[in-house]
Amino acid sequence: MANSVNYHVLESEMDSMLHDTDDATLKEETHSHSIGMRKTPMKSIIIMVLSIVLVLLILVVIGVLSVTYLNCQDEKPKIIVVLVDGLRWDLYNVSMSALKSVAENGVRAESMVPTFPSLSSPNMYSIATGLFSESHGVVHNLVFDVENKTQSHSFEEGLTVDYWWDQPGVEPLWITARRAGFKTGTIMYPGGSVSIKEMRPNKNVFYSFNATMKDGVDIAIEWLIDDDLDLVFLYNTSLDDTLHQYGVNSPQADAVVKEMDDGLGYLLQKLENHTLANSVNVIVVSDHGHHNITEVVPLFGRGVNRDDFEFYLEVYGPMTLLQPKEEKMDDVYETLKKIEHFHVYKKEEIPKDLHYRNNERIPSMLILGDLGTVLNVGLNSSSTVRSTHGWNSSYMEMHSVFYAQGPAFKEGFMSKSFTNVDVYPLMCKILGVTPRPNNGTLDIVQNMLTT
Numbered sequence: 226m227a228n229s230v231n232y233h234v235l236e237s238e239m240d241s242m243l244h245d246t247d248d249a250t251l252k253e254e255t256h257s258h259s260i261g262m263r264k265t266p267m268k269s270i271i272i273m274v275l276s277i278v279l280v281l282l283i284l285v286v287i288g289v290l291s292v293t294y295l296n297c298q299d300e301k302p303k304i305i306v307v308l309v310d311g312l313r314w315d316l317y318n319v320s321m322s323a324l325k326s327v328a329e330n331g332v333r334a335e336s337m338v339p340t341f342p343s344l345s346s347p348n349m350y351s352i353a354t355g356l357f358s359e360s361h362g363v364v365h366n367l368v369f370d371v372e373n374k375t376q377s378h379s380f381e382e383g384l385t386v387d388y389w390w391d392q393p394g395v396e397p398l399w400i401t402a403r404r405a406g407f408k409t410g411t412i413m414y415p416g417g418s419v420s421i422k423e424m425r426p427n428k429n430v431f432y433s434f435n436a437t438m439k440d441g442v443d444i445a446i447e448w449l450i451d452d453d454l455d456l457v458f459l460y461n462t463s464l465d466d467t468l469h470q471y472g473v474n475s476p477q478a479d480a481v482v483k484e485m486d487d488g489l490g491y492l493l494q495k496l497e498n499h500t501l502a503n504s505v506n507v508i509v510v511s512d513h514g515h516h517n518i519t520e521v522v523p524l525f526g527r528g529v530n531r532d533d534f535e536f537y538l539e540v541y542g543p544m545t546l547l548q549p550k551e552e553k554m555d556d557v558y559e560t561l562k563k564i565e566h567f568h569v570y571k572k573e574e575i576p577k578d579l580h581y582r583n584n585e586r587i588p589s590m591l592i593l594g595d596l597g598t599v600l601n602v603g604l605n606s607s608s609t610v611r612s613t614h615g616w617n618s619s620y621m622e623m624h625s626v627f628y629a630q631g632p633a634f635k636e637g638f639m640s641k642s643f644t645n646v647d648v649y650p651l652m653c654k655i656l657g658v659t660p661r662p663n664n665g666t667l668d669i670v671q672n673m674l675t676t
């Protein structure tokens with residue numbers, strides 16, 4: 226009760242004060258009018274204060290809107306593509322905890338189907354352009370010229386030959402996105418070191434044989450933060466090199482799978498530390514799988530010899546390209562058809578589903594081994610290659626990976642397999658960039674997106 230009384234007392238005192246104030250204000254107001262504004266009336270002070278508060282409020286609202294706008298600018302979609310060369314869809318049964326966390330927080334595909342041939346450069350360019358190799362023209366890791374009878378002998382050599390990548394109608398995403406106002410960068414990624422339609426990515430690191438995944442991640446993070454890049458392609462070759470040298474399921478290769486996973490974990494942690502995890506979409510892909518070699522067949526000395534050809538691509542691998550002399554065409558064809566575990570196709574016979582016919586760089590004949598069998602075409606040295614790739618992309622052993630997480634992707638979603646040309650339209654959709662004409666389709670892959 227006492228409290229109640231006191232409350233009423235207080236209330237009445239306040240009433241009185243308020244009335245007093247009102248009276249005083251009125252008096253002051255009357256007075257000020259009479260003496261010509263010599264004293265500031267109380268009501269004017271209140272209006273002035275309210276006006277100042279209102280102006281301040283407007284300024285605060287404008288400020289908040291500006292910051293929100295700037296944040297929206299900052300939060301435009303960003304993508305980092307991590308390409309682990311040779312990571313097979315089944316991860317070679319090695320536990321990859323960082324990659325597993327990407328699948329849990331985001332999406333994965335059962336597998337990703339390479340384009341033919343399941344070689345590195347053709348597939349990395351398919352991922353970047355959405356085109357089959359017959360459409361983008363990077364029809365082999367090796368750069369060759371049938372007319373001039375020349376060829377490169379290493380993957381690295383081809384990475385600096387502009388014309389091999391710069392073809393009419395062919396534009397990788399780092400160029401298309403740059404045209405659309407995004408800042409782009411490529412780290413050792415094939416095609417990133419050459420000029421395409423006289424353009425390059427904003428930033429590029431040339432192919433380096435010894436670079437670790439963590440080296441690449443450090444550069445990518447610096448670009449995303451300091452240089453405000455929106456799209457980065459990061460490539461690492463270590464796993465593929467080790468698989469070639471030691472074979473599938475070797476302790477050495479398994480150790481590098483772990484190393485790749487550590488590098489990926491390092492990237493995820495860095496994104497988290499720099500509060501980029503909610504703004505950067507991470508896409509982890511590979512170009513093809515790997516399989517141990519079971520049989521090596523020398524091409525020459527089995528009824529055909531070097532003189533029968535205008536051109537042959539010297540390789541140690543599952544497939545090669547041949548240009549028999551016109552008059553030898555049928556003999557060569559019939560002879561090569563007899564080699565067990567190999568398929569020989571005249572250009573016009575190459576199965577349509579390989580999408581490997583409609584390009585003038587492809588000479589008149591393709592020879593392709595069954596899984597495990599490789600050709601030695603014109604190379605004298607005995608090779609120490611234990612495992613390789615390049616076989617028909619329909620073999621599960623050639624299938625690659627697709628994992629992704631970030632604001633654009635659902636959580637914990639598993640997609641059925643799709644072809645790697647579908648990654649390009651998917652990335653265009655995330656960035657809001659109009660895709661160039663391509664062979665991909667959004668039908669399957671857009672199920673992985675939140676919108």
Ligand SMILES: [Zn+2]
Binds near residue numbers: 310344346512
């Ligand atoms: Zn590769």
